[in-house]
Amino acid sequence: MRDEVRPQLSLPLERLFEEPGLAVERLPPPLAELYGGELGFGRPLLYANFVSALDGVTAVDPAAPGQGGLISGGPPGDRFLMGLLRAFADVVLIGAGTLRAEAEHVWSPGRVYPPAAAAYAGLRAQLGLPPELPLAVVSGSGDLDPGLPALAGGLVLTTRAGAERLAGRAPAGLRVIAVGEGEALPAPALVAALRAEGHRSILTEGGPHLFGQLAAAGLVDELFLTLSPVLAGRQRLGTQIGLVEGTALLPGLDRRGRLLSARRSGSHLFLRYSLPLGEVV
Ligand SMILES: NC(=O)c1ccc[n+]([C@@H]2O[C@H](COP(=O)([O-])OP(=O)(O)OC[C@H]3O[C@@H](n4cnc5c(N)ncnc54)[C@H](OP(=O)(O)O)[C@@H]3O)[C@@H](O)[C@H]2O)c1
Structure with missing residues (x-):
């Protein structure tokens, strides 16, 4: 398996710093080698993964679909890490804007970095997680195409009005959950709804509007931030x-x-932060 995985990854991530004493899971060998060490999490937790330009921009034009690689440049190291983080999750949480921007994407580990798909699946089995990773999409409006491939077996967390809009259109296997009444659903209610579904390890891949609400509510335990060397x-x-x-x-x-850790591949930096609740300033 190692030979299958390595050729497409120009370098294993080079470990520059790691805080001692982090929880670790023994990763299947190709993953540990490519990540540059072990990775693990205390559970339950909510962790986020983003890529940002050097000047902090994460999306050039949210209304223009298919721009996903503009900021990251699509390097294998970023894609590998995205898949690895997905492999640890019970559920991926995104906002409707992110789904609309990447309507054809499927938020599975193997989809983003196919050479490691078998190793990601092995890790999920080792963690006692099901092979399929469900996607939870937050939408106030309910203005979504429920037939999108990403939504198969997933969840829509929405308002009462949004649920009415989607009524009768959701295919079998897609759950539509009305979390609240108003247009903006409180972030704690979104997380509570996922916990009530039995999801302990929640990975959010954004977007920036949803992430801001989760961060403001103090619900984000860790942030994985890829810094792409572009302005x-x-x-x-x-x-x-x-x-x-x-x-x-x-x-x-x-x-x-x-x-918590810093890694590098070429000129990309892969930063992992814990986000403890700070003082009110
Ligand atoms: N660089 C990165 O790592 C990264 C990561 C993710 C996304 N992106 C990019 O970011 C852009 C999208 O950004 P965004 O911030 O607009 O996306 P977003 O947060 O995914 O989506 C915003 C939408 O989500 C729904 N929503 C979010 N919070 C809600 C709440 N509390 N209650 C009800 N609905 C809520 C609303 O949907 P309705 O309009 O349906 O009500 C809202 O319009 C895209 O270009 C995407 O590619 C970049």
């Missing part, structure tokens, strides 16, 4: 958005990361 630029009133959008944190909410 995206921003114009006043332009389309570009950052890692957190639609939510102000400072002053008032101190969400200050503690670096």
Whole structure:
């Protein structure tokens, strides 16, 4: 298996720093080699994975679909890590904007980095997780195509109005859960709904509007941030958005990361932070 995986990954991630004493899971050998060591989590937890440009931009134009690789440049190291983080999850949580931007994507570990698909599956089996990784999509409006491949076997967390909009259109296996009444569903209610479904390990892949709400509510335990060596630029009133959008944190909410690990592949940095609740400032 090692030979199948390695050729497409130019380098294993090079470990630059790791906080001692982190929980570790013994990764199947090709994964440990490619990640540059072991990885693990205390459970239950909510962890996020994003890629950002050097200047903090995470999306150039959210209304333009298919721009996923513009910021990351699509390097194998980023794709490998994305798959690895998915392999640890009970469920992936995203907002409807992210689904609309990548409507053909499927949020599975193997989809994003196929050479390691078998190893990811082995890790999920080792962790006692089912082979299929469900996707949970948050939508106030319910303005979604319930037939999208990503939604098969997944969940839509929505409002009462959104659930009415989707009524009768959801294929078998897609659960539509009305989490609240108003247009903006409270972040704690979203997480509570997933916990009530039995999901302990929640990976959010954004987008920045949803992430901001989760971070403001103090619900994000860890952030994996890939720093891509590109400058995206921003114009006043332009389309570009950052890692957190639609939510102000400072002053008032101190969400200050503690670096848990730093890895590198080429000029990309792979940073892992814990996000303990800070002081109100
Ligand atoms: N660089 C990265 O790592 C990364 C990661 C993820 C996404 N992205 C990019 O980010 C862009 C999308 O950004 P975004 O911030 O707009 O996406 P988003 O947070 O995924 O989606 C926003 C939408 O999600 C729903 N939503 C979020 N929070 C809600 C709440 N509390 N209650 C009810 N509905 C809620 C709403 O859907 P309705 O409109 O249906 O009500 C809202 O319009 C895309 O270009 C995507 O490719 C980049």
